[in-house]
Amino acid sequence: MVLTWRAVALAALGVVPVLLTRTVATVLLWAVVVALVAAVDAALAASPRDVSVQRTVPRAVRLTEHARSTLVLRNGSRRRFSGVVRDAWQPSAGAQGDRHPLDLPPGEQRRTVTVLVPTRRGDRRADRVTLRALGPLGVAGRQASIPVPGTLRVLPEFASRRHLPSRLARLRELDGQAAVQIRGEGTEFDSLREYVIGDDVRSIDWRASARGQEMVVRTWRPERDRRVLVVLDTARTSAARIGDQPRLDASIEAGLLLGALASKAGDRVEMVAYDRELRARVAGAAGPRLLPALADAMAPLEASLVETDWPGLVALVRERLSQRSLVVILSTLEPAAIETGLLPVVEQLTAHHTVVLASVADPAVAALREGRSTAAEVFDAAAAERTELERAAATMVLGRRGVDVVSALPDELAPRLADTYLSLKAAGRL
Numbered sequence: 001m002v003l004t005w006r007a008v009a010l011a012a013l014g015v016v017p018v019l020l021t022r023t024v025a026t027v028l029l030w031a032v033v034v035a036l037v038a039a040v041d042a043a044l045a046a047s048p049r050d051v052s053v054q055r056t057v058p059r060a061v062r063l064t065e066h067a068r069s070t071l072v073l074r075n076g077s078r079r080r081f082s083g084v085v086r087d088a089w090q091p092s093a094g095a096q097g098d099r100h101p102l103d104l105p106p107g108e109q110r111r112t113v114t115v116l117v118p119t120r121r122g123d124r125r126a127d128r129v130t131l132r133a134l135g136p137l138g139v140a141g142r143q144a145s146i147p148v149p150g151t152l153r154v155l156p157e158f159a160s161r162r163h164l165p166s167r168l169a170r171l172r173e174l175d176g177q178a179a180v181q182i183r184g185e186g187t188e189f190d191s192l193r194e195y196v197i198g199d200d201v202r203s204i205d206w207r208a209s210a211r212g213q214e215m216v217v218r219t220w221r222p223e224r225d226r227r228v229l230v231v232l233d234t235a236r237t238s239a240a241r242i243g244d245q246p247r248l249d250a251s252i253e254a255g256l257l258l259g260a261l262a263s264k265a266g267d268r269v270e271m272v273a274y275d276r277e278l279r280a281r282v283a284g285a286a287g288p289r290l291l292p293a294l295a296d297a298m299a300p301l302e303a304s305l306v307e308t309d310w311p312g313l314v315a316l317v318r319e320r321l322s323q324r325s326l327v328v329i330l331s332t333l334e335p336a337a338i339e340t341g342l343l344p345v346v347e348q349l350t351a352h353h354t355v356v357l358a359s360v361a362d363p364a365v366a367a368l369r370e371g372r373s374t375a376a377e378v379f380d381a382a383a384a385e386r387t388e389l390e391r392a393a394a395t396m397v398l399g400r401r402g403v404d405v406v407s408a409l410p411d412e413l414a415p416r417l418a419d420t421y422l423s424l425k426a427a428g429r430l
Contacts, residue, residue, distance in 0.1 A: 037139055062154075070113050087126070122302070161257065226326065231328065231331075235331075280297040
């Protein structure tokens, strides 16, 4: 049984007769009256157990977008249900207005809608549905919490998709479908076409131009059908917060943009998430099915508080790739982790593949480097400079081993990695 504010008000009214009589018997008598009224009112309320509840929720929604959780309630009792229903979700689901007044005659059904605005990616699960039925006087009622399972998968935001049109335009330039200003956009001859202003004059085919009346240029087809393996490191270093989000989220954004771009370029994209064991894998998806598959696989990933098993990761790459491919590792550039983890095994990768290491830089370190106002800020700036020097040294060592390193702030990592992919493709290194 639950009591409402009306029960409290009714009890407060007892102050008047108590002050007039000033006897203990009056207090007890008024308490009995209040208890009796509340018990009768609760007994006359409809039973929440007689209300059936069904939940409808979309399977997935992108982070920052809205979703709707719909409850269908049917009153199976002989009494009118008058009260409140609460559709509870875990806090990160962002349920807004989850309490709904409900007036439900016997045998009828109603729908209630709760708007969800998730604040984190991953699987967001519904809690119990609480039904509170009040009696005719509204003094007391009955309440029950019923488990009604529901799961909403929150996909990564993919905010970096705003960079995709410009990179696709660059890709079309490489493909010879637009005016080109550089050479080396591929190694396979594609076709001849009429010269347009902006074309590189070194691409002019003088013999073909002499045979006709128009100036023509050669176009080159970038390498296609190459394999691109995106390796997402989900070990402890990916749990570090860079800005207001984990490093893993920035890596996911970069992986999604690279996957979308490489798919448009005609390459075969595969993704694995690994720390000491395989967490997720996407293989065999292409075209319009690739990006949804990547987002769905990456959505529930969380960083594990373990060290990366780099020999195991190399073995996994060997298992997945039998020909020379582009291997993009989204991990950290921390000197200690590189020295003890990646360096001892990196040559086993670079001997057979083109390897790119993409790592997000911490904007807090960049901000500390600017401080010079006080002695404390100078010490902080010195420490930040030392950190950057160590990262630069790690980059140089990896470069000597044949690894291309991309290090950028969270908002810049995805486009920088896409630019690196296009540069490798233009140079015929895939």
